[in-house]
Amino acid sequence: MMLFRREIAAAAGRIAPWVRHTPALRLAPDELGLPFPLVLKLELVQHAGSFKPRGAFNRILTARAVGELPPAGVIAASGGNHGAAVAYAARALGLRAEIFVPELTPPAKRARIESFGARLVRTGAAYADALQASRARQAETGAMEVHAYDHPAVLAGQGTTAREFELDAPELTHVLVATGGGGLIGGMAAWYAGSVHVVSVEPRACPCLHDALAAGRPVAAPVGGLAADSLGARQVGALMFPFARDFVAEAVLVPDEAIRSAQRLLWDRLRLLAEPGGATALSALLCGAWVPPEGARVGVLLCGSNTDPAEA
C-alpha cells in the first residue's frame, strides 16, 4: 500500500507543469451555519472545471514516457468531467481525442468537451453504456483508453489532490470527498492511508461505494438523481476498492435536496458555483448526514463546477 503513496508523489511531480495547485480557503465557525471551522479545497478552479485533469495527465504522460501513445491518440468514456479533462490534456499534449458521453451528460459539459477540440460521441443512457461503446470504438482505432477511474495512473493522479490538501492544511483530521467511480476518493485514501479520516459522500440515488463497502466488494448500484452526470458510475473501480476498504472511514448518503441546498449556499456565501457533484461532499455536513466528532478539523473538497450558471 505504501508503494502507492510513492506513485502519487511521482504523479504530482509529473503533472505539476500541467495542472493547477488549487487554493485552500479557511472558514471560521458559523460561516456556513456550522459550529466548527472548515477548510475548503477549491478544486473547481482546476483546468477544465474539475479535479479530473490530474488523473488524465498522469495517465497520458506515463504512457508517453514509455512510447506507448498510439497515432490514434486517446479515447475515453465519461459523464462529462473526465471527458473534458482528457480532451483538455490531449489538446495540451498535441493528441487526438474521442470522448464518449451518455445521454444524461448536460449540454454545458458536451460543449466544454468540444471546445477543447475532441470528437464527441453521445450514446447510451448512463456512463457504463458510453464506456461499452467507447471500447468497441477503441478496438477499431487502436487509440489508448484513458479510463475515468479504474487505472493505476488515473488513481495516482487523483491522489495528488490529497497530497496538495495535506501540504496546505496539515491540521485536518477528517476530509469529505464525493464519490462516483471512486478514482478520486481511492487516490486520496491511498495518500492519507489512515492518517486522516476520509469520509465518502454519495447521493442516495448513486450509492455505489456505500453499497460496495456493505457488500465487501464492488457491486452494481442504481444510477440516478441530480448528480448522475458526475457521480453516476454503476460500480466502483476494482483498483480503488482495497484502498476504500482499508482507508475510507465512512460512506454516507445524502438526498438530492441537500445537494441543491449546498449549491445555493456556496453561491450565496462564497460566490462559488459548484455543479451538483461538486457540492455533494459539503452537503453531508449541511444536512447532518455526517457530523464530525468533538475536536475534528474538517476539510471538504469542492471538486467540480461544469454547470450552466443560469441553472445553478
Place this chain on the structure above:
Amino acid sequence: MMLFRREIAAAAGRIAPWVRHTPALRLAPDELGLPFPLVLKLELVQHAGSFKPRGAFNRILTARAVGELPPAGVIAASGGNHGAAVAYAARALGLRAEIFVPELTPPAKRARIESFGARLVRTGAAYADALQASRARQAETGAMEVHAYDHPAVLAGQGTTAREFELDAPELTHVLVATGGGGLIGGMAAWYAGSVHVVSVEPRACPCLHDALAAGRPVAAPVGGLAADSLGARQVGALMFPFARDFVAEAVLVPDEAIRSAQRLLWDRLRLLAEPGGATALSALLCGAWVPPEGARVGVLLCGSNTDPAEA
C-alpha cells in the same frame, strides 16, 4: 505616510475575526493566453461578495471601540457592494443599517443588501446622488455614516487586502487593481508604498482616478458603462489622492468590451464568476491596455462577484 501602514496593520488585526483571508491562485504562463505567470487574489470569495467588508468592519469596529456608535446604527450610500458589506457587518455586530443606492444598482445587489436585514432606499441616478440623499437622512437620524471610500478607517481596512496579498505572494513586482472611488487602491498603495508598482485600471466610462492624476487633484469625471455600479464614483476621495499620487505607478483605461471578455474568460478558464468591476483589473492585461515590463511578477485582484449568474 509610514504611519498609515501601521494603521493598516492594526486594521488587519481588528477585522481578522470578521473577514476572510482570501486565497491566492497561481497561474502558469499561457493559462489565460498571456506569456507570463500571474497570481490572482480571489477576493470575490470574501463575505458579501467583495473586498468591501474590510473597510466597513474597520470603520465600525474602530467607532465601537471608542463608544461612538449611536443607537440609530449605521448609514451608507453605495453602488451596491459597499452597501452589502455595511449591511453584513451591521448584522454581524447587532446594529441597525440603512443603505442608499442609486437607480443603476442592479437587482442582485439590492437583493443582497436586503438579505442582510438592512433598510434599503433607492434614490438618484448614480452613487453621488444616493450619497447626498443619505446625508440628509443621516442628519435626521444621527446614524453613523460609513463612507464607501473617503474615511481613514475605510481606507485602512481596504489596505489590508495588500497586506494579505504580500504575505501570500511576496514575489510580486506589479499589482493591478480596479479603481472606483479609490478606497481600495488608495489603501493598497499606502501599504505597498512604492515597494510594488500598483497599477490602477478603470473603465473608459468611469475614469475618475485617471483624470485626477492628470489634473493633479481629485476632479469630477463621467460615470457610465458596464461597471458603473461598482466603479462609478464621480470623483476619487480626498484622502486616497496623496497615496495615489505618490504610489500608484500608472492609471490605465479599458473599454467595456474588454471587461466583458475578461468576465467570460474567468468563467471559461477558472469557473469564477466576477462582476464587471471584479474583472476590470484583469481586462487591462488581456486587452493590452497595460503590458508588464520584462521580468515583472504580476498580481491581479479579483475584487467582486455580486452579479446574477444568468447574466454573467
